[in-house]
Amino acid sequence: MSTPDDAPVTDAPVTGDPVTVRPARPDEAPSLVDLDDLVWAESERLPREVRLRSVPTRTVLVATREGETAGVTGAWDVEVGVPDGRGRARLVPADGVTWVGVHPDHTRRGVLTALIGSQLPATREAGRALSVLKASDSGIYGRFGYGTASTVLRASFAGGTTFAAPPEIQELADATRTRLQTAGPDLAPRLHAAWRRAATDRAGEVVRTEADLTRNLTDVPEHRGDREPNRVLVATRDDEVVGFAVVRRTVTEEGSVLGGRADVPIVTTADAAARLALAQRLTRLDLVTRTDWWVPADDPLVLWQPGWPRSLADGVVDSLWLRLVDLPAAVALRGTAADLDVVVEVADPVLPENAGTWRWTARSGEGRLERSGEQAQLSVDVGDLASVWLGGRSLGALAVAGRVREHAPGAVARLDAALRTPVLPAQSVDF
Numbered sequence: 001m002s003t004p005d006d007a008p009v010t011d012a013p014v015t016g017d018p019v020t021v022r023p024a025r026p027d028e029a030p031s032l033v034d035l036d037d038l039v040w041a042e043s044e045r046l047p048r049e050v051r052l053r054s055v056p057t058r059t060v061l062v063a064t065r066e067g068e069t070a071g072v073t074g075a076w077d078v079e080v081g082v083p084d085g086r087g088r089a090r091l092v093p094a095d096g097v098t099w100v101g102v103h104p105d106h107t108r109r110g111v112l113t114a115l116i117g118s119q120l121p122a123t124r125e126a127g128r129a130l131s132v133l134k135a136s137d138s139g140i141y142g143r144f145g146y147g148t149a150s151t152v153l154r155a156s157f158a159g160g161t162t163f164a165a166p167p168e169i170q171e172l173a174d175a176t177r178t179r180l181q182t183a184g185p186d187l188a189p190r191l192h193a194a195w196r197r198a199a200t201d202r203a204g205e206v207v208r209t210e211a212d213l214t215r216n217l218t219d220v221p222e223h224r225g226d227r228e229p230n231r232v233l234v235a236t237r238d239d240e241v242v243g244f245a246v247v248r249r250t251v252t253e254e255g256s257v258l259g260g261r262a263d264v265p266i267v268t269t270a271d272a273a274a275r276l277a278l279a280q281r282l283t284r285l286d287l288v289t290r291t292d293w294w295v296p297a298d299d300p301l302v303l304w305q306p307g308w309p310r311s312l313a314d315g316v317v318d319s320l321w322l323r324l325v326d327l328p329a330a331v332a333l334r335g336t337a338a339d340l341d342v343v344v345e346v347a348d349p350v351l352p353e354n355a356g357t358w359r360w361t362a363r364s365g366e367g368r369l370e371r372s373g374e375q376a377q378l379s380v381d382v383g384d385l386a387s388v389w390l391g392g393r394s395l396g397a398l399a400v401a402g403r404v405r406e407h408a409p410g411a412v413a414r415l416d417a418a419l420r421t422p423v424l425p426a427q428s429v430d431f
């Protein structure tokens with residue numbers, strides 16, 4: 001397994017009685033794949049070389065306990081769209097945490113706590129301000145200072161769904177060409193460039209590297225289950241890719257009736273018209289009676305439905321979890337929607353470098369955080385701050401719930417105004 005020169009691994013093992021954490025050795029990949037299979041109850045249908053290609057490339061840390069390999073965590077190189085302060089997003093590098101698993105014989109003994117206790121400082125030392133992940137369970141990561149930065153609807157669009165978009169958007173959608181093709185690694189360079197452009201449409205998207213996208217677009221027959229190979233619906237306008245959706249259809253037969261479902265694990269669009277063009281194709285594919293596509297609650301596809309469509313959504317789920325690993329750096333990377341001058345007390349039991357009292361200022365859309373000896377005007381936990389970072393939640397709501405405490409009237413409203421985004425964060429891909 002590769003741990004590149006700049007990989008955020010700790011030089012010296014971090015020892016906590018009785019768990020030890022160290023960087024994985026290159027020859028350990030096969031045994032860590034075995035551990036991952038055991039943790040996730042994998043069917044082991046996938047060929048060995050395919051599984052070995054799924055070992056994260058940025059970093060892998062291994063925990064040992066009582067002389068046994070007890071757990072593992074890794075990270076991919078990703079980019080995350082953070083608000084630019086002007087209603088769109090800018091991409092910043094982040095660690096995309098993955099492969100978190102503890103051997104069933106060693107759970108609930110502090111193994112994950114030790115792994116994260118090494119991984120977060122390593123991310124920070126490597127110069128990354130943010131760590132992100134998709135959680136298997138919503139109860140795991142809050143204690144480590146991660147916050148739910150986006151929530152999405154599990155939306156299911158029936159075949160033939162009508163989207164009541166205004167004529168100018170429909171016209172642009174009609175001028176957008178969509179082509180359905182079989183996924184393949186040859187598409188990766190063009191789609192990756194398009195993904196990076198489209199991910200600035202709203203905050204919250206996670207963009208994989210071109211190498212990771214290449215792997216995702218490469219067919220693995222054993223991965224398919226009862227679904228077809230990955231297809232890609234590509235939207236172009238004037239020869240430029242303005243969006244794409246990775247699609248997998250499953251066609252089933254009940255009696256003599258054929259029904260089909262299309263899953264859309266990756267979708268990105270540069271504007272509302274591209275989104276409409278993709279949605280209109282996907283909901284009109286022959287044999288497809290429903291298209292499952294997870295969307296923010298204010299997605300144009302939702303707002304183009306009459307009223308709030310009860311039939312559309314199958315519940316709300318957490319999408320991206322965000323950790324502010326280096327607070328001053330994160331503030332400098334995120335745009336602001338209003339000028340600001342507020343003194344904030346931040347609690348961070350895991351990364352003490354973030355904790356304490358800060359003077360948070362913003363001018364002309366750019367924020368700055370400096371240590372302050374002044375009286376704090378509001379107090380907030382680092383995980384709650386992460387949960388408002390992408391615009392998925394307001395500090396005001398957290399204050400009503402008593403999670404943010406205001407010591408000077410207006411402080412919460414001022415910080416909310418600076419962090420305000422016009423739209424909710426996007427759905428993020430799994431990684």
Ligand SMILES: CC(C)(COP(=O)(O)OP(=O)(O)OC[C@H]1O[C@@H](n2cnc3c(N)ncnc32)[C@H](O)[C@@H]1OP(=O)(O)O)[C@@H](O)C(=O)NCCC(=O)NCCS
Nearest residue numbers: 100101102107108109110111112113134135136137139140
């Ligand atoms: C989830 C998992 C990584 C936790 O590892 P672990 O070593 O048992 O965690 P720790 O012992 O460090 O637990 C730390 C705390 O988190 C809690 N916790 C752990 N897993 C939890 C879960 N699934 N839900 C709620 N709380 C959880 C523990 O109770 C403990 O709380 P405490 O400090 O109040 O006692 C492990 O159970 C596992 O590998 N599960 C299957 C794979 C998985 O879900 N991985 C996460 C991928 S996103």
